[in-house]
Amino acid sequence: MKIFKLTSVIALAFIFSINSLFAVGENLDASSKGEAIKVATAGGQFLKIPIGARAVGMGGAGGSITNDLSAIYWNPAGIADIKGVSTEFSYLQWFATYSHSFAALSFPLGNDFAVAVHAISFSSDNIQVTTTANPEGLSADYTVADLSTGLTLSGYLTDQFSFGITAKYVNNSIYNVSSNGFAFDIGTLYNTGIYGIKIAFSMHNLGTETSYEGQSLRTSKKPIDAADAAPVDMTMLAYPYSYPLVFRAGISSEVYKVDDHSVLVAADFTTFSDVSEQFSFGAEYKWSDLVALRAGYQFNQDEFGFAGGIGINYELGEVQGRFDYSINPTINLGLVNRFTIGVAF
Numbered sequence: 251m252k253i254f255k256l257t258s259v260i261a262l263a264f265i266f267s268i269n270s271l272f273a274v275g276e277n278l279d280a281s282s283k284g285e286a287i288k289v290a291t292a293g294g295q296f297l298k299i300p301i302g303a304r305a306v307g308m309g310g311a312g313g314s315i316t317n318d319l320s321a322i323y324w325n326p327a328g329i330a331d332i333k334g335v336s337t338e339f340s341y342l343q344w345f346a347t348y349s350h351s352f353a354a355l356s357f358p359l360g361n362d363f364a365v366a367v368h369a370i371s372f373s374s375d376n377i378q379v380t381t382t383a384n385p386e387g388l389s390a391d392y393t394v395a396d397l398s399t400g401l402t403l404s405g406y407l408t409d410q411f412s413f414g415i416t417a418k419y420v421n422n423s424i425y426n427v428s429s430n431g432f433a434f435d436i437g438t439l440y441n442t443g444i445y446g447i448k449i450a451f452s453m454h455n456l457g458t459e460t461s462y463e464g465q466s467l468r469t470s471k472k473p474i475d476a477a478d479a480a481p482v483d484m485t486m487l488a489y490p491y492s493y494p495l496v497f498r499a500g501i502s503s504e505v506y507k508v509d510d511h512s513v514l515v516a517a518d519f520t521t522f523s524d525v526s527e528q529f530s531f532g533a534e535y536k537w538s539d540l541v542a543l544r545a546g547y548q549f550n551q552d553e554f555g556f557a558g559g560i561g562i563n564y565e566l567g568e569v570q571g572r573f574d575y576s577i578n579p580t581i582n583l584g585l586v587n588r589f590t591i592g593v594a595f
Contacts, residue, residue: 268350272472292524293429293491296372296396297455300324301352303590306531307576309546311516312499314450315534318572319354322368325452325498326414327439329364329404332356338592340415345583347375348394350540356402363405372396379425392425402435407444410441418436420457427464433457433493442454446504446514454496462488474554507553511536526550532557539563542575553580570594 264592300318304311312324319338321328342350349372356366375389400418407413416435421428428436437452470477486494502516514534521527534548548554559576572592579585 266512269475285459291491292494294396294422294431294455294493296350296370296451297398297420298496298522299342299344299350301370302338302559303340303559303574303576303588304534304542304544305532306573306578306588307557307561308516308530308534308544308555309548310530311500311502311518311532311546313452313498313516313518313520314448314502314520315500315514315516318435319356319366320352320434320590321404321414321437322354322416322444323352324399325339325437325439325450325500326402326404326435327412327437327450327452329366329402329414330362330406330412330439332364332366333358333361334594336592336594338467338590340588340590342586343589344372344586347377349373351420363403364547366402366404368398368402369396379587384390388462395423395578397421398421410443412439412440413437415513416418420460422462425464425466427462427466427488429460429462429488431457431460431493446502446531448500448502450498452496452498453494456494456495459490461490470531488530492523497521502591512553513538534561536561553583553584560565 263387280535282317300310301323302305302312302316302318305316307408314326316324318382319336320340337355338354351371352368352385354366354368356364358364363472373396374394376393378387379390380387382392398418400416402414402416404414405412414437418433420433434456434569435452435454437450439448439450441448467488467501468483469486470483471479472481497563498518498520500516500518502514504512504514506513516532518530519527522529528551529549530546534542534544536542540563544559544561546557548557557576557578559574561572562575564571574590576588577585
């Protein structure tokens with residue numbers, strides 16, 4: 251009965267926290283009422299693309315479960331659970347000709363802290379230039395290339411509570427214009443010690459506004475129509491934009507563990523500054539800490555819903571390796587496949 255009461259209190263606290271996130275989102279003009287009133291008002295959209303096949307295979311419920319380098323995306327507090335030198339690479343073939351890559355490396359700082367560096371690349375193949383006068387295309391091509399690099403510090407303040415903070419540089423580039431900015435992620439993770447229940451909260455992409463600059467925004471024109479007027483160099487000012495602000499709350503529990511068999515369930519609530527809030531639920535079955543099967547579902551998402559995946563852990567001497575794969579069917583754009591490889595020393 252005591253366990254039931256404690257679990258109920260935790261659940262109520264989680265619900266209360268979700269309501270608080272709604273209130274915060276509304277104060278920031280976020281779409282917490284379920285209405286996408288600010289669609290396409292935030293830039294740097296590649297920052298919202300999930301990283302790590304494990305959490306994605308569980309429907310995106312990764313806020314409280316990630317204890318590898320993909321925690322840089324889901325909740326930087328999870329980096330504190332990495333005790334040795336670790337590296338990770340993830341690849342995603344996104345829609346059309348776009349690809350998304352993630353690479354990270356972490357080092358321990360004593361027994362309770364860890365530091366990690368990462369890089370995220372989102373780029374396209376060559377795209378033919380078109381204009382209103384030449385809608386069929388010109389002989390020139392351009393590319394889209396977005397980049398984010400950052401540094402994460404994470405650690406345990408108590409035996410059950412960890413924190414994490416990430417500072418990152420963001421560059422958006424299209425054709426011959428680009429923008430630069432800085433943003434921060436902050437996360438916390440609390441292990442209740444009851445049925446393996448963990449509660450997580452994080453905020454992502456806290457930063458200032460930025461705007462595009464470059465050759466296509468510079469021109470030379472006559473200030474007046476007089477024939478003898480000299481042309482003047484001019485620079486057009488692009489409208490500034492913010493990065494997509496994200497609030498994430500997560501809860502997870504190991505609901506079953508007998509001998510070599512275990513089942514982990516997790517749920518995330520996520521609210522954004524530019525689209526409607528989303529809810530994710532997922533589960534992971536693991537056998538002997540060697541093979542994992544995953545499935546999940548993402549609610550209130552235009553394209554994604556069901557997700558699935560597998561994971562394989564292996565050891566070669568003192569080297570521990572991990573391979574994760576996830577698959578996401580979309581409503582209109584086909585299948586999305588992710589691969590993640592991790593090595594720890």
